[in-house]
Amino acid sequence: MNVKIQSVKFDADQKLIDFVEHKMAKLDRFAERTVSAEVIMKLDKDNEKGNKVVTISLVLPGDELVAENRSKTFEESVDLCIDALKKQLERYKERYAK
Numbered sequence: 001m002n003v004k005i006q007s008v009k010f011d012a013d014q015k016l017i018d019f020v021e022h023k024m025a026k027l028d029r030f031a032e033r034t035v036s037a038e039v040i041m042k043l044d045k046d047n048e049k050g051n052k053v054v055t056i057s058l059v060l061p062g063d064e065l066v067a068e069n070r071s072k073t074f075e076e077s078v079d080l081c082i083d084a085l086k087k088q089l090e091r092y093k094e095r096y097a098k
Contacts, residue, residue: 002037004038006039007041019074020039024039024056027058027085036059039055044070052074053070054068055068056081063092065088067082
């Protein structure tokens with residue numbers, strides 16, 4: 001799977017990029033027909049709910065799955081987005097298995 005990682009309003013360090021790549025590699029096991037993926041990490045001004053926002057988009061044949069989450073750390077946001085995408089992938093597989 002081709003994964004494109006973007007960081008908006010900050011420079012992501014190598015440790016964070018490696019973490020995202022590792023998590024996306026695990027997600028690739030669930031989504032064997034994924035064309036590409038895009039991970040956008042950005043800083044927001046709302047510190048109360050968490051200012052780290054992660055959006056992950058998976059492009060599948062005939063569809064696109066998107067998950068977005070906001071929390072206090074990028075790692076937590078990525079984990080929550082991956083969990084949401086796993087659920088979406090299960091529904092996608094059920095829909096197209098018939």
